[in-house]
Amino acid sequence: xxxxxxxxxxxxxxxxxxxxxxxxxxxxxxxxxxxxxxxxxxxxxxxxxxxxxxxxxxxxxxxxxxxxxxxxxxxxxxxxxxxxxxxxxxxxxxxxxxxxxxxxxxxxxxxxxxxxxxxxxxxxxxxxxxxxxxxxxxxxxxxxxxxxxxxxxxxxxxxxxxxxxxxxxxxxxxxxxxxxxxxxxxxxxxxxxxxxxxxxxxxxxxxxxxxxxxxxxxxxxxxxxxxxxxxxxxxxxxxxxxxxxxxxxxxxxxxxxxxxxxxxxxxxxxxxxxxxxxxxxxxxxxxxxxxxxxxxxxxxxxxxxxxxxxxxxxxxxxxxxxxxxxxxxxxxxxxxxxxxxxxxxxxxxxxxxxxxxxxxxxxxxxxxxxxxxxxxxxxxxxxxxxxxxxxxxxxxxxxxxxxxxxxxxxxxxxxxxxxxxxxxxxxxxxxxxxxxxxxxxxxxxxxxxxxxxxxxxxxxxxxxxxxxxxxxxxxxxxxxxxxxxxxxxxxxxxxxxxxxxxxxxxxxxxxxxxxxxxxxxxxxxxxxxxxxxxxxxxxxxx
Amino acid sequence: xxxxxxxxxxxxxxxxxxxxxxxxxxxxxxxxxxxxxxxxxxxxxxxxxxxxxxxxxxxxxxxxxxxxxxxxxxxxxxxxxxxxxxxxxxxxxxxxxxxxxxxxxxxxxxxxxxxxxxxxxxxxxxxxxxxxxxxxxxxxxxxxxxxxxxxxxxxxxxxxxxxxxxxxxxxxxxxxxxxxxxxxxxxxxxxxxxxxxxxxxxxxxxxxxxxxxxxxxxxxxxxxxxxxxxxxxxxxxxxxxxxxxxxxxxxxxxxxxxxxxxxxxxxxxxxxxxxxxxxxxxxxxxxxxxxxxxxxxxxxxxxxxxxxxxxxxxxxxxxxxxxxxxxxxxxxxxxxxxxxxxxxxxxxxxxxxxxxxxxxxxxxxxxxxxxxxxxxxxxxxxxxxxxxxxxxxxxxxxxxxxxxxxxx
Numbered sequence: 001x002x003x004x005x006x007x008x009x010x011x012x013x014x015x016x017x018x019x020x021x022x023x024x025x026x027x028x029x030x031x032x033x034x035x036x037x038x039x040x041x042x043x044x045x046x047x048x049x050x051x052x053x054x055x056x057x058x059x060x061x062x063x064x065x066x067x068x069x070x071x072x073x074x075x076x077x078x079x080x081x082x083x084x085x086x087x088x089x090x091x092x093x094x095x096x097x098x099x100x101x102x103x104x105x106x107x108x109x110x111x112x113x114x115x116x117x118x119x120x121x122x123x124x125x126x127x128x129x130x131x132x133x134x135x136x137x138x139x140x141x142x143x144x145x146x147x148x149x150x151x152x153x154x155x156x157x158x159x160x161x162x163x164x165x166x167x168x169x170x171x172x173x174x175x176x177x178x179x180x181x182x183x184x185x186x187x188x189x190x191x192x193x194x195x196x197x198x199x200x201x202x203x204x205x206x207x208x209x210x211x212x213x214x215x216x217x218x219x220x221x222x223x224x225x226x227x228x229x230x231x232x233x234x235x236x237x238x239x240x241x242x243x244x245x246x247x248x249x250x251x252x253x254x255x256x257x258x259x260x261x262x263x264x265x266x267x268x269x270x271x272x273x274x275x276x277x278x279x280x281x282x283x284x285x286x287x288x289x290x291x292x293x294x295x296x297x298x299x300x301x302x303x304x305x306x307x308x309x310x311x312x313x314x315x316x317x318x319x320x321x322x323x324x325x326x327x328x329x330x331x332x333x334x335x336x337x338x339x340x341x342x343x344x345x346x347x348x349x350x351x352x353x354x355x356x357x358x359x360x361x362x363x364x365x366x367x368x369x370x371x372x373x374x375x376x377x378x379x380x381x382x383x384x385x386x387x388x389x390x391x392x393x394x395x396x397x398x399x400x401x402x403x404x405x406x407x408x409x410x411x412x413x414x415x416x417x418x419x420x421x422x423x424x425x426x427x428x429x430x431x432x433x434x435x436x437x438x439x440x441x442x443x444x445x446x447x448x449x450x451x452x453x454x455x456x457x458x459x460x461x462x463x464x465x466x467x468x469x470x471x472x473x474x475x476x477x478x479x480x481x482x483x484x485x486x487x488x489x490x491x492x493x494x495x496x497x498x499x500x501x502x503x504x505x506x507x508x509x510x511x512x513x514x515x516x517x518x519x520x521x522x523x524x525x526x527x528x529x530x531x532x533x534x535x536x537x538x539x540x541x542x
Numbered sequence: 543x544x545x546x547x548x549x550x551x552x553x554x555x556x557x558x559x560x561x562x563x564x565x566x567x568x569x570x571x572x573x574x575x576x577x578x579x580x581x582x583x584x585x586x587x588x589x590x591x592x593x594x595x596x597x598x599x600x601x602x603x604x605x606x607x608x609x610x611x612x613x614x615x616x617x618x619x620x621x622x623x624x625x626x627x628x629x630x631x632x633x634x635x636x637x638x639x640x641x642x643x644x645x646x647x648x649x650x651x652x653x654x655x656x657x658x659x660x661x662x663x664x665x666x667x668x669x670x671x672x673x674x675x676x677x678x679x680x681x682x683x684x685x686x687x688x689x690x691x692x693x694x695x696x697x698x699x700x701x702x703x704x705x706x707x708x709x710x711x712x713x714x715x716x717x718x719x720x721x722x723x724x725x726x727x728x729x730x731x732x733x734x735x736x737x738x739x740x741x742x743x744x745x746x747x748x749x750x751x752x753x754x755x756x757x758x759x760x761x762x763x764x765x766x767x768x769x770x771x772x773x774x775x776x777x778x779x780x781x782x783x784x785x786x787x788x789x790x791x792x793x794x795x796x797x798x799x800x801x802x803x804x805x806x807x808x809x810x811x812x813x814x815x816x817x818x819x820x821x822x823x824x825x826x827x828x829x830x831x832x833x834x835x836x837x838x839x840x841x842x843x844x845x846x847x848x849x850x851x852x853x854x855x856x857x858x859x860x861x862x863x864x865x866x867x868x869x870x871x872x873x874x875x876x877x878x879x880x881x882x883x884x885x886x887x888x889x890x891x892x893x894x895x896x897x898x899x900x901x902x903x904x905x906x907x908x909x910x911x912x913x914x915x916x917x918x919x920x921x922x923x924x925x926x927x928x929x930x931x932x933x934x935x936x937x938x939x940x941x942x943x944x945x946x947x948x949x950x
Binding site for chain 1: 581659728784787850912924930
């Protein structure tokens with residue numbers, strides 16, 4: 001949070017206000033909107049506080065102390081700002097700052113944090129979770145062992161749980177985690193299953209559910225020999241005999257495969273690894289320092305594709321900005337001419353591509369550009385088979401054409417506004433001085449136009465640099481480069497390549513993808529900063 | 543601060559709102575505090591199947607007092623959300639899913655084994671095979687899904703005996719494109735797999751624990767024969783296969799009567815019937831003497847490894863969702879063959895389901911092993927290249943080499 005400095009005002013000694021001061025106070029009171037505004041303000045703040053209190057309450061129940069503290073502090077600050085009679089700037093800035101922090105700064109910081117971890121497939125939890133998942137997957141039911149009828153029982157006094165086990169022959173035994181099965185005499189039978197025994201309290205199903213954790217870890221040894229396995233009950237009513245193929249040694253932090261004797265140990269890579277490098281999955285999430293950034297730029301698999309994808313990304317963004325700008329500018333000049341009739345209708349038509357959601361347009365274009373069935377080949381070109389989206393070069397051209405279609409209305413709007421703000425006298429004066437129209441445009445209109453439009457061109461470049469929608473919907477990055485080891489295509493831009501690396505296939509690598517995102521962010525930010533600096537030079541024209 | 547009418551108002555309003563707030567909190571806290579999380583099962587369900595499960599959930603609550611909260615999820619996000627949320631402790635107790643997620647779920651350690659006990663014998667064998675991963679069962683199957691050939695019985699009254707016979711029958715009926723199957727610029731190996739198996743080239747060999755990732759079969763001699771056949775039916779051959787035909791175009795062609803045969807799954811039958819097509823379901827006509835075996839996809843339920851209610855979750859799945867009534871209710875909501883043998887028999891009174899079940903009897907479960915991810919990555923693109931005129935043998939060998947390298 002940005003700290004709000006409060007300019008301390010020395011308290012004035014009480015003195016009878018002059019007439020003018022009283023008038024001023026009255027005017028200030030009236031200007032601040034009177035009782036309705038105050039009530040409105042209090043109502044809004046009450047809603048905010050109510051939500052915050054509810055959030056705090058929920059967080060308290062879930063033991064989320066850090067977030068709870070943050071919510072409490074922010075709510076306090078908000079109340080303090082809006083109930084004070086000063087701090088006018090803060091009153092306007094606070095909502096925006098809060099949203100900025102929640103939706104931008106936090107996201108960026110979290111992405112940054114993920115970039116320094118190995119978060120991804122097989123590394124998405126804690127070490128404890130990995131161990132428990134490994135151990136539960138290692139349980140194997142003893143082949144041809146029967147299903148046992150089971151009743152969960154409690155030892156009165158100690159409260160330790162045990163299992164009252166009835167085997168298919170009707171023999172009843174009882175045991176606990178550290179007490180192997182022992183015969184029981186005179187148990188109460190019901191439906192071929194023992195439901196109660198002397199010296200034990202049987203649990204009802206509700207009680208069983210209430211003590212799920214104890215029951216999931218309840219494994220009653222079948223005999224004194226651990227190799228015989230143990231009886232567990234997954235649902236509290238029937239039991240099965242299991243042996244475990246893995247053994248976890250907590251002290252040494254190793255897992256041993258019972259059958260082969262292989263020892264897997266924690267060597268700091270986020271997974272139990274044997275001496276010959278075999279990893280047990282799942283592993284767990286650890287911080288790996290700058291590994292992801294190093295991999296992002298030095299990974300041989302990604303090296304070749306990364307180079308041409310980067311070049312194409314720059315080309316795509318620059319060409320898109322240039323083509324959309326010049327087409328938009330040309331149309332804006334044409335429709336700015338007073339001699340043209342029906343300008344309003346044309347202008348409305350011009351806006352239409354901009355009014356249709358871009359991903360929808362891209363899908364429609366993808367259909368129209370289909371080689372065998374598309375509207376363009378079938379109808380416009382009379383049955384030609386132009387591989388619009390399947391030839392590497394032509395696909396790039398197609399992407400640029402579609403992006404031009406999507407982008408020129410915006411530039412048209414912007415340029416129309418900017419042109420109308422250029423005084424006509426300049427053009428008249430230039431014409432009187434004998435300048436040709438092209439010279440007028442090149443030397444007077446374009447520079448003046450760029451003053452207004454240049455920042456928007458930079459923003460447009462940044463937008464197109466990460467224009468995921470068009471690429472994903474139109475070609476999905478295709479046609480595929482079959483020589484590349486990752487599923488990258490000839491029209492992929494950086495962001496869609498990162499998406500493929502991170503979110504497609506069965507091996508996700510969120511850490512690597514976050515590192516790429518941070519790198520892309522830095523690239524775009526640097527280019528934008530340099531470009532904005534350069535545009536300052538243009539402003540001297542005015 | 544001077545005391546004037548404004549500050550009194552402010553103080554009054556503050557006091558009022560504070561009182562209201564406190565009253566609200568006091569009122570709201572009483573039922574929250576008694577809300578015991580141990581007695582609620584959270585189940586993530588595919589949006590289309592929520593209604594089918596409502597009765598089973600209510601019945602379970604009546605019997606055991608355990609609340610079952612069904613959360614409707616979008617099919618596209620359910621797997622990734624499950625993998626990401628389970629480790630944080632915010633995930634569900636149970637999620638609906640497909641068996642080919644198993645490799646990924648297991649690698650991420652988010653799924654708990656499920657003991658079907660004696661009821662395992664009551665399911666279709668293909669469903670149990672699919673629910674098993676590395677020798678352990680992780681899923682309660684509820685439906686088996688596979689593709690088959692939809693035939694427009696008004697255009698072609700009799701089923702085709704082989705692939706060539708199918709094309710001949712369609713051509714005799716006066717069609718330019720008698721057979722359509724969904725493809726795309728990056729191929730669609732799922733839909734073309736039956737033809738590949740007809741040439742004796744499965745993706746992986748099997749051992750007693752299921753598919754064996756070290757035994758890649760895709761590049762064997764049968765695979766090369768398949769590639770040669772695919773090239774002969776592609777752009778430079780008969781043109782039966784065309785990567786420009788995507789799902790929408792295939793559907794339109796069949797509905798418009800431009801194609802009499804459509805290789806697709808049960809999810810498209812409704813659209814064809816609604817369009818007034820007289821649909822019959824046939825087995826996939828084989829280009830060889832061997833049967834063409836499609837992939838079977840098995841849908842089911844997984845228990846989260848971090849669930850705090852594993853006992854209730856196991857009980858609910860095995861003893862409730864494994865019953866015939868529930869399996870039939872799910873069948874009616876989605877028109878896919880139930881995984882429980884008894885329910886499958888009742889469902890097969892429907893000729894459409896019976897047709898799919900007949901094909902499903904020959905189907906092989908789609909491999910769930912993580913190595914399959916590497917296969918998907920290269921497989922479709924190799925198909926697409928062969929169809930579009932690349933050298934079949936070379937492309938196929940490159941595919942086998944790429945996959946082999948990716949698995950290592």
